[in-house]
Amino acid sequence: MNNNTNTKSAFVAIVGRPNVGKSSLLNNFVGEKVAIVTEKPQTTRTRITGVLTRSETQLVFIDTPGIHNPKTKLSEYMVRQVRESVADVDVAVLVTEPTGDIRDTERALIERFAQRGLRALLAVNKIDLLPRKELMMEKLQSFSQLYDFDEVIPVSALTKDGVDILLEKLCSYAEPGPHYFDEDAFTDQPERVLVAEMVREKLLLAMREEIPHGTAVVVEKIKEREGKPLMDIEVTIFCERENHKGMIIGKRGAMLKKVASGARADMESFLGLPVNLQCWVKVKEDWRNREGVIRSLGFE
Numbered sequence: 001m002n003n004n005t006n007t008k009s010a011f012v013a014i015v016g017r018p019n020v021g022k023s024s025l026l027n028n029f030v031g032e033k034v035a036i037v038t039e040k041p042q043t044t045r046t047r048i049t050g051v052l053t054r055s056e057t058q059l060v061f062i063d064t065p066g067i068h069n070p071k072t073k074l075s076e077y078m079v080r081q082v083r084e085s086v087a088d089v090d091v092a093v094l095v096t097e098p099t100g101d102i103r104d105t106e107r108a109l110i111e112r113f114a115q116r117g118l119r120a121l122l123a124v125n126k127i128d129l130l131p132r133k134e135l136m137m138e139k140l141q142s143f144s145q146l147y148d149f150d151e152v153i154p155v156s157a158l159t160k161d162g163v164d165i166l167l168e169k170l171c172s173y174a175e176p177g178p179h180y181f182d183e184d185a186f187t188d189q190p191e192r193v194l195v196a197e198m199v200r201e202k203l204l205l206a207m208r209e210e211i212p213h214g215t216a217v218v219v220e221k222i223k224e225r226e227g228k229p230l231m232d233i234e235v236t237i238f239c240e241r242e243n244h245k246g247m248i249i250g251k252r253g254a255m256l257k258k259v260a261s262g263a264r265a266d267m268e269s270f271l272g273l274p275v276n277l278q279c280w281v282k283v284k285e286d287w288r289n290r291e292g293v294i295r296s297l298g299f300e
Contacts (some may be wrong), residue, residue: 008174009058011088016095017105021125024157025095026050026063029167033270034187034194035063049188051181057171058179062089091150091173092120093166098127098136098154102143110147119173122149123166128156192219195267199235199279202262206255207248214240214288215248224273231273235263237281240288245281256281 014022023035030050050061155162196217221234264277
């Protein structure tokens with residue numbers, strides 16, 4: 001912790017319903033890929049902390065799972081992460097899309113803001129998909145009737161349009177106080193967690209329908225080989241059913257090789273070393289509804 005008396009900091013929660021671009025915004029803010037990104041809902045499962053330090057100002061971002069109606073014990077855990085995140089931050093960024101109705105889950109988040117009197121910004125993401133910007137005005141008016149947002153900022157996490165404007169506004173919330181992370185830190189996630197998420201991202205991208213959402217990834221070993229610039233990594237992929245195991249492995253191991261190859265490339269870029277990646281697939285029946293198993297897989 002940096003106790004320089006000139007430093008300022010702010011904790012920022014990034015919240016919203018699934019698949020609105022929260023993790024993409026986080027990655028843009030910190031300039032590193034600290035959260036995996038796919039087009040599938042509920043990609044993010046836990047609170048992920050990203051850190052940006054600009055001179056005397058440090059912003060600590062908390063990316064949260066998309067708020068949704070939970071259907072499993074794991075989903076209940078994910079929703080609880082969102083509620084707890086909103087409870088202990090300086091400002092919240094509610095991320096939404098430029099068109100469509102306001103969802104009940106978004107209204108529930110706004111109610112949490114109101115209960116705390118929380119300062120909040122509305123980030124309208126995916127404006128690059130709008131043929132005409134005026135199409136989002138009706139939705140913005142509806143949001144303005146629900147809560148007194150400090151500011152409404154249209155952005156595109158894909159093209160980075162408006163992201164710097166949003167970031168500058170967030171810096172204005174920083175108050176005098178210590179920096180909680182080293183200046184070169186960009187996340188609080190352990191190396192093995194980031195590596196596991198790289199594998200899970202490739203599962204989400206490669207597999208169809210429900211199967212990848214029923215998987216969890218645990219890094220059993222991550223160690224640089226003695227006397228050689230090579231990282232040995234062993235990973236176990238847990239799934240819920242025996243037939244899912246077969247699909248993840250694929251015919252003659254083709255699917256697992258595809259997932260491992262994509263994950264290995266990301267790992268080598270992240271670690272700066274060649275990677276020897278070994279992946280296994282195991283079954284834990286209905287693990288998303290078994291609290292003991294959920295905890296054993298690192299969801300605390």
